[in-house]
Structure formats: C-alpha cells, structure tokens
Amino acid sequence: MCRRNIIFVIFILSNFFIQAQIPADYSIGTWYKYKQAAVSYTFDDLTSNQLPVAMPIFDQYGFPMTFNVVINWTASNNWTLLANAAANGHEVASHTVSHATLSNISINEQITELQNSQNTINSNISGNQCVTIAYPNCNMGDQNTIAQYYIAGRTCSGQIISNSPANMYSLSSIICGSESQNTSATNLNNHVQSAMNSNGWCVFLFHGIDGDGGYSSFQSSQLQSHLSYINSNYSNYWVGTFASVAKYIQERNSASISESAISSDSLSVTISDNLSNTIYNFPLSIRKEIPQEWEDAKVYLNEAHISSNTITINNTRYIEFEAVPDAGTVYIVNTATAVVPPPPPQTVVLHEGWNIIGCPYGSTNIESALNDIWNYVIEVKTFDEYYASSNDPGLNTLQMVDYAQGYVIKVSQSCELTW
Numbered sequence: 001m002c003r004r005n006i007i008f009v010i011f012i013l014s015n016f017f018i019q020a021q022i023p024a025d026y027s028i029g030t031w032y033k034y035k036q037a038a039v040s041y042t043f044d045d046l047t048s049n050q051l052p053v054a055m056p057i058f059d060q061y062g063f064p065m066t067f068n069v070v071i072n073w074t075a076s077n078n079w080t081l082l083a084n085a086a087a088n089g090h091e092v093a094s095h096t097v098s099h100a101t102l103s104n105i106s107i108n109e110q111i112t113e114l115q116n117s118q119n120t121i122n123s124n125i126s127g128n129q130c131v132t133i134a135y136p137n138c139n140m141g142d143q144n145t146i147a148q149y150y151i152a153g154r155t156c157s158g159q160i161i162s163n164s165p166a167n168m169y170s171l172s173s174i175i176c177g178s179e180s181q182n183t184s185a186t187n188l189n190n191h192v193q194s195a196m197n198s199n200g201w202c203v204f205l206f207h208g209i210d211g212d213g214g215y216s217s218f219q220s221s222q223l224q225s226h227l228s229y230i231n232s233n234y235s236n237y238w239v240g241t242f243a244s245v246a247k248y249i250q251e252r253n254s255a256s257i258s259e260s261a262i263s264s265d266s267l268s269v270t271i272s273d274n275l276s277n278t279i280y281n282f283p284l285s286i287r288k289e290i291p292q293e294w295e296d297a298k299v300y301l302n303e304a305h306i307s308s309n310t311i312t313i314n315n316t317r318y319i320e321f322e323a324v325p326d327a328g329t330v331y332i333v334n335t336a337t338a339v340v341p342p343p344p345p346q347t348v349v350l351h352e353g354w355n356i357i358g359c360p361y362g363s364t365n366i367e368s369a370l371n372d373i374w375n376y377v378i379e380v381k382t383f384d385e386y387y388a389s390s391n392d393p394g395l396n397t398l399q400m401v402d403y404a405q406g407y408v409i410k411v412s413q414s415c416e417l418t419w
C-alpha cells in the first residue's frame with residue numbers, strides 16, 4: 001500500500017502554529033479518481049496508420065494517447081492532424097529531432113535534439129505543452145540535460161512502473177507488436193492486470209499498426225478488443241497520457257493539505273505543492289472524512305460549487321473531489337446549512353499604529369485568524385472586548401473573532417494580513 005498516511009508535524013514555535021502535511025482525515029488517491037492502476041498508450045515515430053486507424057479506436061472510448069513524434073519524420077500536413085489530436089486530449093510529445101541515440105552524441109548535440117524538438121512541437125501546436133520525451137532506441141542520454149527540458153522520460157525495459165518511481169527519467173514501457181511477446185489483446189490485458197495488482201503504472205509502446213511499414217506492427221482488431229476490456233473494467237483503470245500520469249505522481253508526492261475551520265459547518269482547505277504551477281496543473285483526487293454531525297458535504301473552489309461524491313468505506317463517510325494544487329481555496333461545507341463560503345482570500349494592508357478591519361471568518365480563535373501578523377499585534381478591541389499581547393492571557397476578554405464584525409487593531413509595524 002502506498003497511501004500517504006505518514007503525517008509530518010511541523011512545529012513553528014515562533015507563532016505556535018501547527019501544520020500537518022496531510023491531515024489524518026484526508027488522503028490523496030494513489031491514482032486519479034482512486035483507480036487501482038494507471039495505463040498509458042504511447043505511439044512512436046508517427047507511423048502512417050497511427051492517426052487514421054488507431055486514434056479513432058481510442059476516441060471511441062474517450063481514452064487519450066501519447067504521440068512521440070520525430071520532428072524530421074513528421075510531414076507538414078500531419079501537424080494539423082496532431083494539433084486536432086492535442087485539442088481532443090491526446091498528448092504530442094518528443095522523440096527528438098532526428099531519432100539520434102542520445103547517449104552516442106555530445107551534450108551540445110543532445111541539447112539541440114531535446115530543445116529543438118520541444119520548441120517545434122510547441123510552435124506547431126498552440127496550447128500544447130511538450131513536457132515528456134521517449135528516448136530513440138530506448139537509450140537515455142545525459143539525465144541532467146534532459147531534466148532541463150522535460151519532466152519525465154520513457155525507456156523500454158518491459159516492467160510495470162511503481163506508483164512512486166525512483167527516477168522519472170527512466171520510466172519503463174512494454175513494447176507491443178510483432179517484434180515482441182505482446183501481440184494480442186490477452187497479452188495486453190494481462191499486463192494491465194498485473195499493474196492493478198501492484199497499484200502500478202503500465203505504459204505500452206506501439207509503433208506500426210496493421211502492417212503500415214512501422215516497426216513491430218500491432219493489429220488494430222486486437223487494440224480494439226483490449227480497449228473494450230479496459231472500458232468494461234474502467235472502475236479499476238485510469239487511462240492517462242504519459243505526461244498526465246507523470247504530473248500526477250509528482251504532485252501527489254509533494255502536495256500538502258492544510259485545513260482551518262471557518263465555523264462548525266464549513267472548512268477552508270488549502271492544497272499546495274512546491275512544483276511549477278505552469279506545468280504541474282493536473283487535478284489530484286482527494287478524500288476527506290465527513291464530520292459525523294454533518295448531514296453530508298458539498299465542495300466549493302473559491303466561490304464556485306464543484307462536483308464531488310460521497311462514498312462510504314467501512315461505515316465512514318468521505319467526500320471525494322478533485323483539486324489542482326495552488327489553484328485556489330477549497331471550501332467543504334455541511335449540506336444541512338445555508339452557509340456559503342466566504343470570498344477568496346483577501347489581503348489587507350495595515351499601517352503601524354491603529355487600524356480598523358472586518359473579519360471574513362465565522363467564529364475563529366483570534367490567534368489563528370491573525371496568524372500572518374501575530375508577531376506585530378499589540379492590541380485588538382471591540383466595544384466590549386479587549387486583547388493585549390502584553391496581558392496575562394487570562395485577562396484578555398477577546399478570544400474569538402466573528403464573521404462581519406469590525407475590530408480596531410494596533411500593530412507595531414506595517415504588515416499585510418491575508419484573511
């Protein structure tokens with residue numbers, strides 16, 4: 001099992017702030033939608049039947065493919081077809097400019113192969129992000145150089161990939177077709193079953209289709225039969241592009257979740273990671289245990305209601321939803337209440353001395369609410385309550401702040417409060 005049940009507890013003593021990386025009542029799915037295994041279908045060299053014969057079979061089921069194209073072998077009229085494929089959810093990724101064996105050429109030549117193939121793909125396909133590569137002849141070049149351009153690279157050593165690979169630049173694939181042991185739907189079905197048994201990632205590698213002249217041809221009728229099997233067992237399998245699965249793994253393994261209570265009926269949840277938001281933009285599947293006293297839960301992203309499912313496992317109810325890390329604040333709300341989430345976080349600039357602020361939170365401990373600026377808080381007042389940092393804590397009558405209430409606050413220097 002690889003659920004991230006390990007909790008890191010970080011004590012930041014200066015402001016007495018406790019953060020768990022993943023709170024105990026949350027989990028992130030090993031795979032998207034909590035499927036048992038991930039499956040990717042990669043197609044090298046853009047052989048002549050990949051787009052007209054193989055792609056319609058995938059489109060019939062809504063399953064995405066990954067095309068690893070060689071720039072020098074891609075006819076100009078195929079860029080339009082690839083652009084349409086990308087707009088339909090398929091991935092167009094690198095297989096270098098000239099199909100050079102990277103380990104046989106200089107670092108400068110490798111840079112040219114890596115960089116120019118990526119730039120050419122991105123300039124021909126607007127909106128496409130070329131972030132992964134399949135190494136020609138399955139031969140990885142200089143890893144540090146590759147890592148400057150790509151988030152993951154594919155080899156062909158024939159294994160199922162673990163759900164947390166040690167190296168994202170030597171990800172194995174399983175070669176299919178006449179030059180391999182994998183010529184039938186049954187062979188492919190067996191591989192995805194073993195991926196399911198190990199909660200792993202199965203990456204298939206195809207070249208020729210129906211004897212189109214490409215290497216190791218595979219029969220489209222067997223592809224059809226295999227995809228029909230996947231479709232019938234879709235609750236077990238996540239079919240994702242090579243890039244989507246690579247992103248998911250990295251996001252899942254670096255995400256942290258923090259929760260704060262707005263009221264007894266609503267929670268504010270932040271999902272963040274330390275990865276580039278322009279590349280790592282794939283949603284994670286997240287479950288949170290629904291508080292026992294709640295009727296059920298609904299989920300908002302900022303102010304928009306988003307879809308979620310309530311599921312019960314061993315008599316415990318969970319709300320399951322998707323969220324891209326660092327893409328906004330998630331609110332989980334008791335369906336029994338009319339509570340609506342507050343607007344997205346707002347930043348208030350405070351000047352040294354006295355300020356008036358309005359509280360956007362439901363009843364919240366003053367120290368948590370003012371966590372950002374707590375070191376600068378000297379006094380906080382309302383008409384009938386008072387807090388002073390110099391007071392013995394027992395003498396402070398102001399302990400909680402409330403939604404829509406105004407507070408007069410004195411700070412020791414200019415600072416920014418993000419509510």
Ligand SMILES: [Zn+2]
Pocket residue numbers: 044045095099136137
């Ligand atoms: Zn190739």
